[in-house]
Amino acid sequence: MNGKTLVMGVIGADVHAVGIKILSHAFEKAGFKVVNLGVMVSQEEYIEAAIETAADAIVVSSLYGHGELDCRGLREKCDEAGLVGIPLYVGGNLVVGKRNFEEVEKIFLDMGFTRAYPPGTTPERGIEDISKDLGIA
Amino acid sequence: MKTILTVDFGSTFTKVSAVCAEKAEIIGTAKAFTTIETDIRDGLNNALRELESQTGKLEFTSRLAASSAGGGLKMVAVGLVPGLTAKAASTAACSAGAKVVKTYAYELSHAEQQEIYDINPDLILLSGGTDGGNKEVILHNAAKLAEIDQNFATIIAGNKSVAQNVCDVLVRSGKDARVCDNVMPSFNTLEIMSAKNAIRDLFMEKIIEAKGLSEAAKMMSIPIIPTPLSVFEGAQVLSDSLGPILVVDVGGATTDVYSMCSGVPTLPNVGMKGLPEPFAKRTVEGDLGMRYSLDALVDAASTAGRNMDDLDNISEFQALCKANPSIVPDANSPFHSYDEKICGLAIDMAVERHSGKLETAFSPHGEIFYQIGKDLSDVKYVIGVGGAIIYSANPTSILQYATTPPGNPYLKPINPKFLIDKKYIFSAMGLVSRVDKQLAIKIMEKDITEV
Numbered sequence: 001m002n003g004k005t006l007v008m009g010v011i012g013a014d015v016h017a018v019g020i021k022i023l024s025h026a027f028e029k030a031g032f033k034v035v036n037l038g039v040m041v042s043q044e045e046y047i048e049a050a051i052e053t054a055a056d057a058i059v060v061s062s063l064y065g066h067g068e069l070d071c072r073g074l075r076e077k078c079d080e081a082g083l084v085g086i087p088l089y090v091g092g093n094l095v096v097g098k099r100n101f102e103e104v105e106k107i108f109l110d111m112g113f114t115r116a117y118p119p120g121t122t123p124e125r126g127i128e129d130i131s132k133d134l135g136i137a
Numbered sequence: 138m139k140t141i142l143t144v145d146f147g148s149t150f151t152k153v154s155a156v157c158a159e160k161a162e163i164i165g166t167a168k169a170f171t172t173i174e175t176d177i178r179d180g181l182n183n184a185l186r187e188l189e190s191q192t193g194k195l196e197f198t199s200r201l202a203a204s205s206a207g208g209g210l211k212m213v214a215v216g217l218v219p220g221l222t223a224k225a226a227s228t229a230a231c232s233a234g235a236k237v238v239k240t241y242a243y244e245l246s247h248a249e250q251q252e253i254y255d256i257n258p259d260l261i262l263l264s265g266g267t268d269g270g271n272k273e274v275i276l277h278n279a280a281k282l283a284e285i286d287q288n289f290a291t292i293i294a295g296n297k298s299v300a301q302n303v304c305d306v307l308v309r310s311g312k313d314a315r316v317c318d319n320v321m322p323s324f325n326t327l328e329i330m331s332a333k334n335a336i337r338d339l340f341m342e343k344i345i346e347a348k349g350l351s352e353a354a355k356m357m358s359i360p361i362i363p364t365p366l367s368v369f370e371g372a373q374v375l376s377d378s379l380g381p382i383l384v385v386d387v388g389g390a391t392t393d394v395y396s397m398c399s400g401v402p403t404l405p406n407v408g409m410k411g412l413p414e415p416f417a418k419r420t421v422e423g424d425l426g427m428r429y430s431l432d433a434l435v436d437a438a439s440t441a442g443r444n445m446d447d448l449d450n451i452s453e454f455q456a457l458c459k460a461n462p463s464i465v466p467d468a469n470s471p472f473h474s475y476d477e478k479i480c481g482l483a484i485d486m487a488v489e490r491h492s493g494k495l496e497t498a499f500s501p502h503g504e505i506f507y508q509i510g511k512d513l514s515d516v517k518y519v520i521g522v523g524g525a526i527i528y529s530a531n532p533t534s535i536l537q538y539a540t541t542p543p544g545n546p547y548l549k550p551i552n553p554k555f556l557i558d559k560k561y562i563f564s565a566m567g568l569v570s571r572v573d574k575q576l577a578i579k580i581m582e583k584d585i586t587e588v
Contacts, residue, residue, distance in 0.1 A: 005269070013500035033269070035324045040408070040498060040507065048218045049324055053270040064501055 002031035002136050007049045008059035009037030012070035016063040019092070023061065026123035030131070043074050047081045056134055057087040057114075059126070065096035068107060075112025087133055089126065091117030140164070141572065142197040143565035144181060144357075145364055146171055146204035146350065151180040153188050154565050155195055161579040163562065165192040173206050177353050200357045201568035205364040207348035210340055213258040214240040215282075216295075217265035217274050224412055225320040226264040226294065229329035231419050233336035234366030235260070236391075238423075244274055245281040253282070258289050259344050262332060263303065266296030268322045279303040283310035290339050294320045294332040313343070327413050337362065359571060364564055365393065365419065371567030371577065372397055372520075373417050375585070378578045379518055383550055384563070385484050385539055386522040389428035389462060392487040395419050400493060400511025403548075407495065411509040418511065420491045425483040427476065427525055428462040431455055438482045447478050480525035481538040488513075488539045493548045508548065516550040520585060522558045532557050532588045555588050 006027055010020050017039050024036040035053050037045055046058050058078075062070060071090060078086055090113050095104050101118040108116035115129055139158035144151065154166040169183035189195055212235040216223025223242040230237045238256050241249055253261075261282060265275035275295040282291060283306055290313035293303050300316045307314035318331035341360045345351055354361050372384045376397035384395040396418050402409065424433035432455055438445060445451065454472045457464055466472040493510025519539045526532050533555055541549040562584055570577035 013498045013505060015500060015502065015505060037324075040410075040505065048221055051271060052218050052221050052265075052321070053267045053324055054272070066501075 004056045004134050005033040005053050006057050006059055007035045007046055007055040009041035010039040010061045011041055012066055013040060014062055014064040015039045020061050023123055027127060030127045043077055047077055050083055057089060057130060060090040061092045062094055063092040065093055067092060067094035071111060087114040089115050091121055093119050139198045140195055141569055142200045143568045144202040145564050146177060146206040148206055151184050153184045155188060155192060156569055158576055161576055171206055173349050177349055181353060199572055201359060202357045202361045203364040203367040203564055203568055204350055204361050210235040210344060210363045211258045212237050212260045212262060213253055213256060215261060215263045215278055216242055217271055218242060221412060222264040222321050225327050226262045229320050229332040230262045231421060232329060232415060233333045234363035234369060244277050250281055250285055254285050254287055257287050260339055261289050261291045263291050263293050264295040264320050267324055268297045268319050270296055272296055272299040275299060275303055279306040283307050283312060290343055292317055292332060292335045325412060367564045367567035369395060369419055370570055371563040374570040374574055374577050375581050378582060381516045382518045382520060383513060383516045384520045384522060387480050387483050387525055388426055388523055390426040390430050392422045392425040392483045394487050394491040396491060396511060396513060398516055402508050403512050403514050408507040410507045414511050422487045422490060425487050427479060428458050431458050434483060437486060441486060443482055448475060476525050477529055477535055481535050485538040488549050489547045495546045495548060512548040514548050514551045516553050518556050519550055519553045520556045520558060522563060527557050527559050556585050557588050558585050560584055
């Protein structure tokens with residue numbers, strides 16, 4: 001265990017249940033304490049879970065193309081709830097259609113996300129980045 | 138002959154009953170005014186004399202008592218997030234038989250400190266943070282509670298990583314505090330047994346004495362418990378024999394609802410959301426009562442848009458009840474039909490608040506349903522307790538308010554049978570079940586009758 005807690009889940013009305021299980025196992029194996037909220041998670045649920053568990057980061061997954069709508073305002077709500085500066089990560093099929101990922105990434109970084117990932121990202125990449133960002137050697 | 142005495146020290150009356158174990162029946166009941174100002178044993182002896190005047194001299198093999206005298210067990214629950222540890226704390230306190238006056242979340246403010254001072258609770262259940270989770274808020278709240286100049290004891294059921302530090306803060310300020318297991322050890326899991334036991338222990342050690350019950354407690358075979366807990370246990374034992382049940386107890390000040398069922402979804406393709414709820418669940422509605430909280434009930438009913446057509450002169454009736462809370466309108470009174478309707482409204486709203494709710498979300502795959510709280514649609518029996526139900530000429534029409542046709546987002550019972558506790562034996566049988574469970578079941582099956 002590395003002493004870091006992550007809250008993760010699939011945002012909005014999205015019911016894709018498999019990927020988040022794989023992520024949750026991968027992060028646990030890498031030493032994180034994972035609070036997996038499962039599917040159909042609202043912004044408020046991420047925030048409430050992060051407050052109670054004193055989470056170090058929130059990891060948001062979205063696979064059904066509505067990620068942009070679902071994620072808007074999450075950073076502001078975190079600020080409002082006292083989770084100022086908490087790292088936010090997002091990944092999956094974030095938008096509908098064939099848009100170039102640099103464009104999509106910019107949208108999410110502008111929304112206040114720490115990092116955004118395109119489809120096909122391996123769990124290892126996320127583990128590496130988050131470990132680095134949270135200062136785990 | 139084996140005879141068991143049960144005693145219920147109420148705020149107004151001390152009620153006693155004698156139970157014959159061989160015949161499995163209640164051979165006599167009596168009541169007398171509670172004498173908490175002088176010696177609570179006086180009222181008990183008066184009731185016993187009255188009892189023996191019906192039955193003849195009695196030798197009791199065991200004596201059991203519950204108490205709600207002196208305002209019952211008044212508690213305040215404190216947690217972190219309203220829908221998480223704050224709710225977990227209030228659920229734990231409620232199922233230990235406490236009257237949870239108020240539940241607080243996040244850092245306590247100065248105004249809330251003052252409010253708790255005014256409430257003057259017997260006990261505080263302090264939670265916050267999963268194990269290894271948030272530490273700051275529970276520590277902050279302990280310091281705030283330590284500043285309140287009242288003599289309450291605190292049970293700490295929060296983040297284990299700081300529980301002892303939290304306890305030290307309170308003890309240093311001269312307050313009684315003790316640590317039990319976290320009510321939410323990991324996210325969205327509810328563990329209330331340890332808190333429930335701690336509440337029971339403190340009730341025995343401190344509250345009994347504070348409420349002037351210590352001498353009476355010495356006369357009893359087992360420790361005195363809070364009356365709502367004995368009703369709770371009575372209902373629990375009855376559900377062992379009847380299956381899933383719902384008990385509604387409508388009183389002058391509150392409406393209590395007890396459900397004994399798993400509450401898992403009965404409809405296909407429904408997911409669960411929110412804090413899991415216990416199999417045995419109790420809720421208390423402080424704003425739904427027939428007399429002392431009638432004003433609040435009328436407000437709640439009009440806010441909720443309930444039909445109050447039959448209650449044209451309700452404000453006049455409210456004034457009458459305020460002047461004389463023990464009023465019972467007779468057959469000639471223009472208010473004769475009011476109590477049935479008011480009681481129905483209390484049951485309607487209290488059961489709606491107690492039961493789970495089905496919510497719909499729209500997704501690219503179509504409609505998705507999820508359930509928050511317990512699904513009570515499969516409950517087999519709804520049991521009515523309290524004067525307004527048991528003395529009514531038509532209890533079925535009142536208890537009907539506990540139910541719903543299929544398709545309501547509130548998952549109330551759909552087609553239950555109705556029973557009534559005509560002799561108000563739930564509390565007594567909860568006590569008896571502590572010494573003889575089968576006996577309690579036998580008597581309840583006989584005396585709690587279908588309507």
